[in-house]
Amino acid sequence: MIKIDHLYKKFGRNQVLLDICLEFRENQAIALIGPNGSGKSTLIKIILGMVLPQEGQVYFEGRPIAGQSLYRQHIGYMPQMSRFPANMTVSQLFHMMKKLRKDEKSRDMDLYRAFEIDQMGSKRLEILSGGMKQKVSAALAFLFDPKVLILDEPTAGLDPIANEILKEKLQKSLGTGRLILISSHILNDLDDITSHVCYLMEGEVKFFKPLEQLKAETAENRLNRIIAQILKHTDTHV
Amino acid sequence: MFNITKFIVSDLIKNWILVLYSVFLLLATLGFFLLEGQGDKAILGVLNLTLLLVPMITVIFSTIYYYNMYEFMVLLLAQPLKRSRILASIFLGLGIAFGLAVGLGLGLPLWILHPTPVALMLVGVALLLTVIFIGLALLVAVWVRDKARGMGFALFLWVYFVLIFDGLVLLMMYNFSDYPIGKVVLFITFLNPVDLGRIMVLMQTEAAALMGYSGAIFRQFFSEWWGLIASLLIMLVWALVPAAISFRMFRVKDL
C-alpha cells in the first residue's frame, strides 16, 4: 500500500533519514518506534507530503506521491499536537472539514460519538484542553473512513478512558483491509494492536519485523520487553 | 478553496486587533474631518495616517497570523488539498478581512463625508497597499521559519518602505542634484509601493502642482490617464510578485 524507496532527508546539515526502504501493506498495524529525534515524525510527514525528501520516493498504491494531493483522501492523520484557529468552534471545524471533502460520502462517526464531540460543539477550539483537542483530532482522523490511519503519538494527551476508546476503535479497524501506522514511545499502549514493529534509530531502519517473529526471537511477550531485549542484544553486539 | 477562505474570514473578523484597527481608522478619519474641516487638509491627514498604519498593521498582523495558522495548515495539508490552495486561501482570507477593515474604517467615512476622486483614490491605494503588504508578509513568513525572526523581518520591511527607502532617495538626490534625474525619480517611485500610492493620491490634490517640480516626465506621467493606469498596474505587480514568490517557496517547503 505504501512503499518507501531509498528515502534521504536532511535538515540543514542534520541527516534525519538515511536510505529508508520500507513497504507497508493492508491489514498491518505498524508500531513506528524509536528514540526522540530518530526521524519518526519526519517519515510520517514525508508520507503525508508535508516534508519533501532530498532523494528517494514514496509510492501510495503504486503511484509516486510527489506533487500529488488526492491520495491523502485515503489517509486519516492525527498529529502529535493539534492547534486550530483560535476563534473557530468545534462544530465549525467539523462542518468545514465535511464541506472541504463533501464528495467523499462514507463517514465514520464512531469516535465522534464516543468522545461526545457534539457536546463541545459550541466551544471555541482555543479554550479546549490538550486532551480535548486530541479527541477532536482523533475523531477527525477517522471521520472519512480512511484506508490508512497515521497517528503520531496518539496517546500522549488522552485520558485513560479516551485512550481505551481509541485503542478499541483501532482494534476494530484492523483486519478490514486497513493500514495503521502509529508512532509512539509509550510502548505499553501498542501491545494489543500492533502487528509489525518498525524501529528507527538515527535516521535508519534498525528492523522491521512482524510482532510474532519478534516474540519468537526474544521469547518475550510484552512489546517494551521485546525492544529492551533487542537493544541490549545490539548493544553487547557492538 | 472558498470554504477555507470563508472560515478564515469568519475567524479574522472576530479578531479584536482587526476590529480595533478598523475602529481606529474610522475614528481617526472622522477626527481629521472634525478638526480640519472639509477639504485637502483632512484628506492629507488621513493619507499620512493610512500610509503609516495600513502597511504596518497589515504586514505585522499577517506575518503573525501565518505563524499562528501553522498547525492549522498542517491539519489542512493532511487533507486531500493542494498546497497552493491552502496558501491562496490564507492570502485571500487576509485580503478580504483587511479589505473589509479598510472599507469600513476608511471607505465608509470618506464616502459619507467627502465623496471625491481624491477620497476614492485614497481608499483604492489603501486597499492596494493592504494586498501588497499581505503578499510581503506571506513572503517573509514562508521564507523564515522562526516566528521571532519573521516578525523582525516584517517590521523591517515596514520601516524600509515607510522611512529608509525615502531617506536613501533623499540622500541620492542630494548627491546627484546636478544631474538630470527627472526620469530616474519616476522609476524610483516604482520601487516603493508606499511612495507610489502616496503620489497617486497627492496628484489628485492641490499638491499636484508641486509634484510637477519633480520633473516634466514625472508630472506628465502622473497627470495623464495612462500614467494612472500604469501606476495601478505597477501596484498590482507589487501585489502579485511577492505573493507569487511566496507560493513558489511554499510549494517546496518542509512544514
Place this chain on the structure above:
Amino acid sequence: MKPGFFLLWLMAFFLVLTHELEAGTFHVKKGSSLDTIQEAVALASAGDTIFIYEGTYLENQLVISIPLTLIGVNKPVIDSQGGDEIFIIRADQVLIQGLTLQNIGISHLKDRAAIRIVEAKNVTIDKNILINTFFGIYLQNSSQCRVQNNTIRGEAYDEVNAGNAIHIWKGSQMEVINNHLSHHRDGIYFEFVDQSLIHSNISQDNMRYGLHFMFSNYDTYEENTFQRNGAGVAVMFSKHIKMVKNTFEENWGGSSYGILLKEISDGLMAQNTFIRNTIGVYAEGASRIKIEKNDFINNGKAMDIKGNCIDNEILANNFIGNTFEVLTNSRSNLNHFEGNYWAQYKGYDLDKDGIGDFPHRPVNLFALITDKIPAANMLLHSFLVNALDMAERMFPEIIPEHLSDERPRIKPLAND
C-alpha cells in the same frame, strides 16, 4: 483778461461749435453705393462719424490720420483674411466702437495687430470683438487712450506664434478697463507705460502672462482676474505700482506663479486673492512693497521671497490651505511679517487676545530642500519628510530663524 483776448476765445469757441455742427456722417452698408470702409475713411474729414452696418467687410490697412468716429451697427465684421493689420490710427480723438475684427495673419517680421495706435492721444477703443488677430490692440507712443469693454480672443497654440491681446509700448495715462482677454501670448503687455489704470479685466488662458508689466511706474491695477495663464502675472522693473483686489488663480505648471515681482519697489499689494497657484507670490529684488490683507488659498507655495528682497511688509494676510507658506533662499530675513493668519500655525492663544502666544515660522524645511532639489518633491507628505520638518521647527538649523511672524493671528481675517 484783455477784451481782445476774450473776443478771440469767443470766436474760437464758435468756430469749434459750427465745425461740430457741420461734422458729416457716413453710412457704410452692404449693397449701397458706399459699401467699403476704405472709401468712407477717404471721404471723411476730421470729426466725422462713420456708421458701419452689419455684414462682412474684407478689408485691411485702413489708415486713420484725422479724428474720426467709427461705430459698428449690428456687429459688422471686418475680416483681414489672414492678411495685414486692419486699423492704423495716427490721429487723436478717434473712437472705434462695436466692430468685430478678425483673422490677422501671423508675421515674424512685424507685430501685426487688429488695431494699431501710433503716437496718438485720446483714442477710445470700445466694445469691439477681436478674434484670431495675432496682436489685438497695439498702442505705441500714445497717451490718454482708453481700451474698454473689448473681447479679444486669440487662437494661439504656441508662444512663438502668438501675439499679445493688448500691447502698450511707451505711453501714459492709459485706461484698460473691463476687457476680456484670452488665448494670446500675454493678455496685457505694458512696457514704459506710466500713470495708467488697469481695471476689471479678465485675462485667462494666455500662453505666457496674464499681465506682463515692465519699466512702468505709478500705475494701478485693480479688480482684475488673472486665470490659468502659462506663467501667471509678471510685474518687473517698476516703481510705485498699486495692485489691489485682483484675483490670481489656477496658474498651475512647473514655472508658474500668481504674480512675479521682480526688481520692483515702493508698491502696494492689497486685498488680492491667490487661489490654486503653483507659487502665489514670487518676489525677487522687491523692496518696500506693502503686502497686506491678501488671501493666499490652496497654493503650492504661497510666497517665495528671495533673499534680495528687503524692507517689504507682509501684514494681515491669510495663508490657508497652502502646501508651503513661505519659502526663501536665505538664512537672514530683511522683511517684516506681522499679524498674518497662518493655517499651519500650531500655537495657542491662552490670553485670548486673538494673537498666538508664540511666533510662527512659516518656512518649512522641506520647502527649502525642494527648492534646491526639485526632484525631492516626490517625497512630499511622506513620513520621513514630516518627521524631519517637525524636528527642524523645534530646533531650527537650516530654516531662517528670524523669518517669523511674532504676532500670528488665531483666526483668519475678513479681508473683503
